[in-house]
Amino acid sequence: MSAHPDGPGSVGSTLELITESDGATGHPAPSPSDSPGADLRDTHAAFNASRLAMAVIDRRGLVVTANRALGSLLGTEPEKLICEPASELVGLGHDCHTRDAFGEVLKGRDVPLRCTRRLCHPDGHSVWTEITVAPVPVPGDRRLLLSVTDISERRNLQSRLRHLQMHDPVTRLPNRTLFFERLAAALDTASGRAPASAGPRQDRRRVGLCYLDLDGFKAVNDTLGHRIGDRLLAAVAQRLTHCAERVAGYPDAPPLVARLGGDEFALLVEDSEGTEQLCELAASVLAVLQQPFDLGGQRLSVSASIGVVERPAAGTSTMALMQAADTTLYWAKADGKGRWALFDPERNAHRVTRQALSSTLRPAIDRGEFLLEYQPLVGLDDGTVSGVEALVRWQHPEFGVLGPNRFIGLAEENGAIVQLGRWVLETACRQARRWQLDRPDAPITVSVNVAVRQVWDSDLVADVAAILERTGLPPELLQLELTESAVMGSAGRPLQALQSLSEMGVGIAIDDFGTGYSNLAYLSRLPVSVLKLDGSFVRGFSSAEHPNPADEMIVEALVELAHRLGLTVTAECVESAEQATRLRRIGCDTGQGWFYSRPVPPERIPALLTGA
Template sequence: MRMTERPGDSAGTGDHDADHAVVARRLAREWAAAINGTSYVSMSQDEVVDYLVGLATRIFAALDAEPFNPRAAWEVGVDLVDSHFTSSATLERTITLLGDEITQEMPDVAAGRISAVQGALAGGYGYALRQRTLHEQEAIREAVLDAREQAEAALRASEARFRALFTEAAIGIGLADVDGRMLDANLALQQMLGYSLEEFRGFSLHEFLHAGDPEATHEAYRQLTRGDREYFRAEKQFFRSDGDSVWTNLTVSLVRGPDGEPQYQLAMMEDVTDRHQLQDRLRYQALHDPLTGLANRALFLDRLARVFNRPERDRRVGLCFIDLDGFKVINDSLGHHVGDELLVAVAKRLAASVALTDCLVARLGGDEFVLLAERSSGTDQLIELGNQVLDVLADPIRIGGHQLSVSASIGIVERPVVAGGSGDLIRDADVTLYWAKSEGKSRWALFDPERNAREVARFRLSATMPAALERDEFYVDYQPLVALADGRVIAVEALVRWQHPEHGLLAPDKFIGLAEETGLIVQLGRWVLEHTCRQARQWSDEFGDDAPFVSVNLAARQSRDPSLVSDVESILRDTGLRAGQLQLELTESAVMGTAEDQTSALRKLYDMGVRIAIDDFGTGYSNLAYLRRLPVHELKIAGSFVEGLRVAGRPDPVDEQIVGALVTLAHALGLTVTAEGVETAAQAERLRDIGCEAGQGWYFARPGPPAAINRLLATQRRR
């Protein structure tokens, strides 16, 4: 039965409360049966069930409450003790029953809530039981003090009451003289520690103090024996005669004689071993992964914090952040149960790989693990750990009928403890893990401060790009495309620049890739296109038919933007530039094999009269059959093929044949050819002889502002 409502549930509050009542009564019956006979209460079994219905209802209400607060469970624990359910067996069976039944009846409740409710109930139960014991202890203490104050007749009566309490009390009581020699021990204490009265009388109280006890306990006892304090309380561990351990709430009181001098020591002990063990189990569950049994994120962070909270000279620390490669595919295809078994198997291999070291292995969540070397001997140790992890995961893991291969990517950070803090260490390990994954997986990567600084700088640069556009920090330079036949400037290519206020002038290779990654390339490309078309219209107005057309690069992401065609139409309309005076350049890799909708966009631009060019042709993987169907006007040959034509009379025969083949191919498809990277007259002459229509490069002009193009066009007009 689902006890919690989800968004969209049609059940009303009345139905929900009815569900609570039914489940609460069913739990109460199970609960009453489980604790039957563990504690003495003056209620019939039906009365016990009715009483537990109310407690169960409060527990379910606490689990469902938002915000969640386990206080109600704490109060349930108190009420159990107040109703005389005081046995440790009652508490143990209650905690176990609640864990099983709540998980079954309320599957949607987070495990953390169930653990919190169990812990709170145990805490309230222990608190109430201790208060009950303290009241008993105080009554005994008052009886002892009364005995000293009364006259001889009253003293005899008081001693009789003390003897009755001493003998029949459920808590252990021991009496010693002022020097600590044991004089008496009641039956409860004899059973608690496993010694007879005769054996107790051979002990001194000092012998029950151990080196492992807190110093505060030793100091309190010294003060009591000196007469500086009347009593002290402590939670203390004792060892039975058979070697087993017993945890107690201990109260030691000083009994003074008629003259006010110390005469006796009275020790009272409540056995709280069950509660202590329960707390240990809950503490273990809070710090360990329930699936693999490894340390969890909380324990890992606690251990790491201790390293940096108590730095020592020359101490070093190291981390291996581990992420399984391809785990999601296995989990999704074979099911979560197979994924869980795989995680358990991986955890065992990781634990075995560092079994002989002092490294902590933790599961951070999902398929992420970490190795913590709290006292690293150096980077070599962490690299060796990384290699060990790769080695232990190399062999396939058999889960059911599946032979599963799994690898890991590992980010390694190792440094002195004084360098930064735990947060910096975790962040750098996470960054390094990303490097390992991006470099091909199934490998480790070592943190590199210089690389990290570069990537942080790149990130900051990308973060400032939107504001830079608004502040007009970008501008456009232009490089001429020259007709090889007569040297005329027939076109100019627009090249965007960034005048950064801190880093100075940035070339496109410093920020275009960032703009692609962040998606800002679309906005930046639109700005460049509009800015260039506006400048082209000015040249058209001034130079008429002699004005060059402008060529603008389109990034791959920009070419896939669905608003590309409408943007171009809008910009041409707003600037008044003719479509034939605009050329859009796409790289070979962007245009080859492009999706149908992208081809449609290029076709629309082509039909509008906009020129389409393929940039850096020859450097990609061309499908020539596909090329002939593309709406393209021009091929631009990459400068790397022109390099071999630099020296007059001695061209590289391979480069010459490649360029010749590319030009022949272009002409066969009805396309013009522009060669990039022309730096010498020999290159220009040879390219012209091969049949290349235009050239672009430093031989003709370097990229420059519009004014430089104006001067070239004016000179050309006069000539």
Template sequence: MSAQPEGPTVATEASPPGPRPGPDTGPHLDPRPESVTESGGVGADDPRGAAPARGPDAVHRGAFHASPLAMVVVDRAGLIVDANAAALPLLRTTGGGALVGRVAAELLDLSSDPRTWHTYLEVLRGRQARLSLTRRLKHAAGHSVWAQVTVEPMPGSDAVLLSLSDISARRELQDRLRHLRMHDPVTRLANRSLFFERLDAALESGAYEGTGATGRVGLCYLDLDGFKAVNDTLGHHVGDRLLAAVAERLTRCAQQQAAHATGGVPLVARLGGDEFALLVEDSTGTEQPAALAQAVLDALQEPFDLCGQRLSLSASIGVVERQIAGATTTGLMQAADTTLYWAKADGKARWTLFDPERNAHRVTRQALASGLRPAVERGEFVLDYQPLVELAGGRPHGVEALVRWRHPQFGLLTPNRFIGLAEEDGSIVQLGRWVLRTACRQARRWQLDHPGVPPLFVSVNVAVRQVWDSDLVADVAQILEETGLPAELLQLELTESAVMGSAGRPLRALRALSDMGVRIAIDDFGTGYSNLAYLSRLPVSALKLDGSFVRGFQYETQTQTQPQTQTQTQYEPQTQPQAQTQYETQGDTRHETQRAARHETQCEARHEGAPSESGGAPTDPADAVIVEALVQLAHRLGLTVTAECVETAQQAERLRRIGCDAGQGWLYSRPVPAERIAELLASGRGTCQADTEGSGFGNP
């Protein structure tokens, strides 16, 4: 690649003394051959006659200028004092004399990088042994070359030698290999490695002020809906062609946005499988990646014609846009992945923008889930008890055990915050066993401490997973034996959907428990998948009507408008506002125990100092008819009926007149600690009337 220099070469101050060479030999070298004796002198029989001997310096200087490796000699001030012929074209000159006195650092752009510049100066001062770097140079012929530059001191001299090696061919090969390594072979898009390299670079460059950039970054993280079915039914070759077609549309969307917005073309990458990402560097705000996401959805709506198949496809997209300051690659990708999950959970074929508040609930949920099992071992759970009151005489004849979590970080948590999580990870078995043992032990203590009072039975909620994942019958038998509680003083509550249609192991477990003497109750009856014909074959002793039916019993008639002062402002607020559980309970209705826990919160929420959800409406005739029919059906089957969420005396009276056996709700008491139940028993009160003072019990 190097061209022969034109004109004289560069003279140096180190030229040896002697006769000046002729014009054809250059200023330093005498090309005439010599016969050199072993002592270094010229032989007497040399036909050319005597000639002066050439020393080692002359030989080295000849090798310097004849070397195909480009070399430049620089003094300690950084000025060029000599250069060989191979260096001239790489330094954009054909005349050696033009380089003498030039600043080498300027020709090689060594000052552009502070670290490189510092190291170069250290080599010039003799404090560093060597510097090696790669530079792209302009060749004298007009094309660009890549050169490997090495800077090192010359032994025995104050000068420094710069050597330049043309590595353009090697660099081109490296670039081709890098392209193959950084691009997906199926879609020709950037792959995961290149995407993260660009993302890291964007976050790093945007962190410096004064760069002229917006200081923001946007990301669209998408996943194809139903792509696995294409691979499974039509084969991977069709799947690969579909991915390539999707890549073309994504690239077109990115190019179209770049034509209508500031900044460069968003990077389109395939991260793996059917996951793609579009990186918007120097984003101008949330609207930019959101518009890109919508454009992608619109582009994918058009069917794909592949291999004689007409395929329709959609995508779910998570959109994240934020300031670069304080952002990290890990945090950005976690947010994108979370938002993509939301888009799929919300129904797919849509884009969803990252919501910090929603994510905070997700993080809280994850923190609760990870701490459930250790919390049981640390004793962070406690039980409150809510009386079950006979409507005919107002006497409490049982209590329902309700679990709370005294979380060291989040405070007192009601069941709707953690029961569903416990069912998901299986810790409900361990927690349910603790609740059952604690409630039975407490019921036995009340019985022993108050022998003159009719004993209260304790009602405990049981999750479906407890029946499947543990030997519930053996657990109940062991706990009753340990605590000494009679079996008839224990009632187990299962939700209607969990009991109806039960067969196999669950039904055998229920029958075994009933044969043992344990009461079986169906909770939230009337809201699940009722199978009334099947109800008669279940070993059930009680039904608990869902509170949604009781709301219609707010008043006797339309003209009766007595205010509800006795129940509207007397209770303390919820531990956690209902709004805080919006996202945590969303989509979890498949967990029946969690549904019951939410039902408890809904009953409590109507006592937040606001009117009942019925809004002061008159009695709903439909609710009255349904409740009366359910009560009559239950009694014909030999079952007792307890109404949940009883709020007012009018509701209680209406329920009593249609034959409902018992009531449970804040009219009588909020859930209270075991000591308050003991006080009720110790007082000898035979009734539990309306709670008008928020003390936890009705006044005598």
């Protein structure tokens, strides 16, 4: 034991100390017949014969001695490992964390170092290992024991299990879990949360996504069965993979193709070159999917809708990117399917606003955020105000005063139009009753727009009767306006409601007449008293820059037809004296538009009645 404890070649002293320590730990002392030299030789033999790769290293991190198993694992003779730095042999200096932990153990830290490393054998194959560095359990000995366990088989099993967990069994594509893992990693790299080795371009990286859905796939499952449906999904996956691999611009890193579930797929471009590249990818995908599929004699044709999103990776999130992709996919389907749509921030802002308005419509009615303005209906012969049209406005606390074009369609979609329509009808009737009481010698008619859904989803006749009774307004001073598409061809409940209202004395007007494809012969059988010509005719035939004689002829014919049927005609959107003059000459009865007055609050109407 004369060798320096940290010097190479002194393994005998270390092993001897391990042997001698048996007495110090309470084990029986060896009998005289037990030779210490024999124990030492046995220990040497066990060390060299062990299947566990081991080495003794000193506090400088150099190998003192190594066994045959370690030499075999590293593809060299054990003697050649002596005095070699352990950190280089087994890769303990490849990352800062492990390098620092190894340094702490060399300095005497009692907590052992454990890590996993992939070691390369000189013959080319690699081995996954678990490495442990711990102090030799002998008092006074400053050496360390390095052990290297081959975990390749366990690692391969884990890898196979992970592959099964991360891939779709039908298409063999990466599944939703792996897709989101890759997407999150791409965004983390761009956000600076990745190692510095990510490269100087990470702050400028862009990410792109094509999110696609097969059009009508449910019909395939329902009619041909899930077996054919699964075969179709597998065939689609093959085409998407082939398309991703051959699209120009991705020679080194083709897009990740994943199945997100059902008939939804995604192509993730983790280092996009720009929007044009993503659009080209989407167009290529549509082209390859348009070719018929031959599934064991079953020939199928499918199409897909694709939402395309491309943006800087830094500053975005997984949720934001997927929400944009989902929205854009919806646009592609709404625009006719079988196409791709590119995310448009302005269009998305409009959609978000639309959704916000839709969700707050009903509460806004309860909070009293709506008001009515009135636009006069003026006789073209004498210029007197014979009636007004009630126009609803929304005093939105965030978006200001909104016209009906911003929310009436939403109200019809979500059913709030019934509640809103009742409020408009009662408010207008109550106001018209006040005007009647103030000017009993010159009563005016109030015209109220009614959506067709109000006829179907409520008892419009009962509502009108109840409101007229509550307000005291005579039925002949109320006119209900329905669009041409809602009135023409009415049958069943709508026609019965119109007839009941007409018998009650309420006037019925067809709004925007001339914009639909009506059966004019049906007009004579409807309980209608007024036709309101769409403003496009008025603008067309009186345009000074581009006059259209055909529009004037059409208006003249419609006016003559209406008069023969005993109907009066109101022209909308009258904006000039020239228009008013020509409409009067043609024979229109009433005009409405900015030439006479913009929509005004109810207190302004009395002044218009007196011509003040």
